[in-house]
Amino acid sequence: MTTNKNLAVLIDGDNIPSRYIKEMMDEISKYGTPTIKRIYGDWTKPHLSKWKKILLENAINPIQQYSYTTGKNATDSAMIIDAMDILYSGNVDGFVLVSSDSDFTKLANRLRESGKVVYGFGEKKTPDPFIVACDKFIYLEILKVEEKPETGNKKQKAPNVDQITPKVIKLLQSSVTACADEDGWAFLGDVGGLILKKQPNFDPRNFGFEKLTPLFKSLDQFTIEQRDQNNRFKLIYVKNKG
Numbered sequence: 001m002t003t004n005k006n007l008a009v010l011i012d013g014d015n016i017p018s019r020y021i022k023e024m025m026d027e028i029s030k031y032g033t034p035t036i037k038r039i040y041g042d043w044t045k046p047h048l049s050k051w052k053k054i055l056l057e058n059a060i061n062p063i064q065q066y067s068y069t070t071g072k073n074a075t076d077s078a079m080i081i082d083a084m085d086i087l088y089s090g091n092v093d094g095f096v097l098v099s100s101d102s103d104f105t106k107l108a109n110r111l112r113e114s115g116k117v118v119y120g121f122g123e124k125k126t127p128d129p130f131i132v133a134c135d136k137f138i139y140l141e142i143l144k145v146e147e148k149p150e151t152g153n154k155k156q157k158a159p160n161v162d163q164i165t166p167k168v169i170k171l172l173q174s175s176v177t178a179c180a181d182e183d184g185w186a187f188l189g190d191v192g193g194l195i196l197k198k199q200p201n202f203d204p205r206n207f208g209f210e211k212l213t214p215l216f217k218s219l220d221q222f223t224i225e226q227r228d229q230n231n232r233f234k235l236i237y238v239k240n241k242g
Helices: 018-028 051-058 074-089 102-113 128-133 166-179 188-198 212-217
Strands: 006-012 033-041 061-064 094-098 117-122 136-139 185-187 222-229 233-240
Touching: 006 018, 006 074, 018 051, 018 117, 033 051, 033 074, 051 061, 074 094, 074 102, 094 102, 102 117, 102 128, 117 128, 166 185, 166 188, 166 233, 185 188, 188 212, 188 233, 212 222
Parallel strands: 006 033, 006 094, 033 061, 094 117, 117 136
Antiparallel strands: 185 233, 222 233
């Protein structure tokens, strides 16, 4: 999945818990190279002091933004201004906006209008307008893995098919139909791309699956088929049942 895209990572430090940063930066590396990494906040406030070690470990540049007026979010304004400056510099291919705040909805739309890919990261409380303004939106909660107390190894949450609602099933089925050939088979890669266009926050990990293939395999509504490609690798195809 890794690409050669240069990405600007802009983090709302007043809005994102520090405990997610390591896993988030690992996730971002799948989509490109974070050539710009900035986090915005009023670093004179005691509650942000815990960020210091994390920022050094991940080479994230803290940007000081004083809270000039009570009730006004100066951090948002500074982050938006920087994003536009970076956009006009022409040095990046895309942006990663990290916040659970809908105030960045218009910024995400503006960046995409300029031909830049926009990845959003935020907690599950993030309002829908910001989510759908991004090309892809990842919930921070699904990146945090649990520790096994006996070994110290990490484990993912077990898949939960019960969380896959009829609405999700309908999204999957309609996407397969839209990508299918005359025999009803659709290349899973195309299906996944279409699903993201329809619903940017769709991610198999929301349901406990690491990839899209095992999610489809777990559902009775679909048939999965592997096809050899030049005897070097296999392509996954999916078909709606009856």
